[in-house]
Amino acid sequence: MEDSAQRGPDAAAGRGRAALIEDGVEFDGRDAALLRAVDAAGSVAGAASELGRSRARALSRIDALEEAYGTLVERRRGGEGGGGSRLTASGRGILGRYDRLQAVLAATATVPETVLDGAVTAIDGELAVVDTAVGEVSGLHGGTGSDDGGDESGGGSDLAVGDAVQVRIGADAVTVNDAANVVDPDATSARNRLAGRVSGIDPGETVSTVRIAVEATDGSAPGDAAAEVAALITAESIERLGLAPGDPVSIRWKATATRLVPHAE
Amino acid sequence: MEDSAQRGPDAAAGRGRAALIEDGVEFDGRDAALLRAVDAAGSVAGAASELGRSRARALSRIDALEEAYGTLVERRRGGEGGGGSRLTASGRGILGRYDRLQAVLAATATVPETVLDGAVTAIDGELAVVDTAVGEVSGLHGGTGSDDGGDESGGGSDLAVGDAVQVRIGADAVTVNDAANVVDPDATSARNRLAGRVSGIDPGETVSTVRIAVEATDGSAPGDAAAEVAALITAESIERLGLAPGDPVSIRWKATATRLVPHAE
DNA sequence: CACCGTTGTATCTATGACGATACAACGGAG
DNA sequence: CTCCGTTGTATCGTCATAGATACAACGGTG
Incomplete structure (x- = not known):
């Protein structure tokens, strides 16, 4: 499984868990649930009892979070109803950030991805060109802001010419074009382009995964596909393009939607 | 901050931390470092000493991981060199999965995103149409496989017509087209399309973020921009398209690259 | 004034993860 | 055979986190 240049569309990346992290303090699903419960109940005490957890701990947890993220909950004691707590704007803001991160994570678990093995042939700033079985592909590297418990993941943010990498292309980033009606490449910002067959x-239900066989650029395998690229397409688009197995198509995706993962071996 | 329909391009979603999760057992960066060290040292004992952690704990941690993820390390005691350990194919596989998840997370932290507030007007399978300040936008919803400590994030996977949602568009998913040279919409699978001005x-260094002002569809604000959409574009593409502030452009992105986040309020 | 439910704060305990340490079992090398 | 370094396994202490409990402080309401 670790030998071939082609891995093809993978069903799913598996379940995952994500947390925001700032100043060494993690904001995870448990914290999100707490803030949401505070918002709903109007008090930390009510939220804690609603969630079945200790009120004192909930308060100290909020303290710890606020030390890293700023004021999240406006607390008031005494007065009408004995007091109460409300989320601040930044409290709602962090909930939004968490939800969006969660959505991205859910998407990566749901959406198929194509993984190609290759070697870096050129690096220019944040972009790198990788030689793969289907030809040269350009993508983003770096931006590994992954400071969790462990060491750097696969070699840090540095990448050098000649390094072995995996090219990851999310199926939701691949656009399928009618092969006959080729778009003027100068009119768009999508950079990587390949020809293939469905x-x-x-x-x-309304979204389908189209697998596209792409031939190798070097004439090694004449009629054989060197790789299979997955593309997420709405059923409506499939119908509009009249896609069916065997049809020649042109696929295209942006260099900025392509991620390069260092791949030691 | 939680009122307007427009939030504009946000600098970053903030740092995050990700872990695979299966069967309640998390596989995080620490575990990835352990497996990588085992691969490098050829033994768990060597890996533990290399990482400065307890050998007994490392072994029991591997046991716990294997109970959830299957055999990851092939261990052999006695024999040449006293024994040793090697990663299995699935051990390397899980490392790859983790690295790719990490790459996605790093990307979401690095790449700007555009967030639009709106309300669901139609749902058809995995797709939903949302009415926003810039008109109707379609995107994916569901797939919230987010079982961590807390409750469901923003309301679970269910979405109904009329629900308030945030539409999240990653800047790396937005394609910029020359406004003059409009592509035949029937020739591509990109669905959402808007006109705007840079x-x-x-x-x-080699990749720039282009902000594009898009006017509202309802004639509420004639000359004013209703939203600003961010697009990640390579410097080369900017030059090729001759982009400069004020230029009219046509932007386009796939419905499948758009995520809908339930947004209680 | 007393009453009430909330926010603060402190302390004790339980739990789980980890390091440290020790010892047995294994199997090839010498 | 002995020697060696590894894998197994068990035990103890430490540390961080969370629950449980108790009590003081607050400030409207009555």
Whole structure:
């Protein structure tokens, strides 16, 4: 599984868990639930009892979070109803950030991805060109802001010419074009372009995964596909393009939507 | 901050931390470092001493991981060199999965995103249409596989017509087209399309963030921009398209690259 | 004034993860 | 055979986190 240049569309990246992290303090799903419960109940005490957890701990947890993220909850004691607590604007803001991070994570678990093995042939700033079985592909690297418990993940943010990397292309980033009606490449910002044939369609309710077989650039395998690239397409688009297995198509995706993962071996 | 329909391009979603999770057992950066050290040292004992952690704990941690993820390390005691350990294929596989998840997380922290507030007007399978300040936008919802400590994040996977949602568009998913040279919409699978003007360019080394002002669809604000959408573009593409502030452009992104986040209020 | 429910704060205990340490079992090398 | 470094396994102490409990402080309401 670790040998071939082609891995093809993978069903899913698996379940994951995400947390914001700032100043060494993690904001995870438990904290999000707490803030949401405070928002709903109007008090930390009510939220804690609603969640079945200790009120004192909930308060100290909020303290710890606020030390890293700023004021999240406006607390008031005494007065009408004995007091109460309300989320601040930044409290709602962090909930939004968490939700969006969660949405991205859920998407990566749901959306198929294509992984190509290759070697870096050129680096220019945040962009790198990688030689793969289907030709040269350009993508983003770096930005590994991954300071958790462990060491750097796969070699840090540095990448050098000749390094072995995996090119990750999310199926939701791949655009399928009619092969006959080729778009003027100068009119768009999508950079990577390949020709291929539809090798299969995995239907969904309204969204389908189209597998596209792409031939190798070097003439090593004449009629054989060097890789299979997955593309997420709405059923409507499939119908509009009249896609069916065997059809020649042109696929295209942005260099900025391509991620390079250092791949030691 | 929680009122307007427009939030504009946000600098970053903030740092985050991700972990695979299966069967209640998390696989985080610490575990990845351990497996990588085992691969490098050829033994758990060597890996533990290399990482400065307890050998007994490392072994029991591997046991715990294998109970959830299957055999990751092939251990052999006695024999040449006293024994040793090697990663199995699935051990390398989980490392790859973790690295790719990490890459996605790093990308979401690095890449700007555009967030639009809106309300759901139609739902059809995995797709939903949302009415926003810039018109109707379609995107994916659901797939909230987020079982961590807390409750469901923003309301679970269910979405109904009329619900308030945030539409999240990653800047790396937005394609910029020359307004003059409009592509035949029937020839591509990109669905959402808007016209706008370049309002600013934040230059990077080889990749820049282009901000595009989009006017409202309802004639409420004639000349004013209803939202600003961010697009990640390579410097080369900017030059090729001759982009400069004020230029009219056509932007486009796939419905499948758009995520809908339930947004209680 | 007393009453009430909340926010603060302190202390004790339980739990789980980890390091440290020790010892047995294994199997090839010498 | 002995020697060696590794894998197994068990035990103890430490540390961080969370629950449980108790009590003081607050400030409207009555």
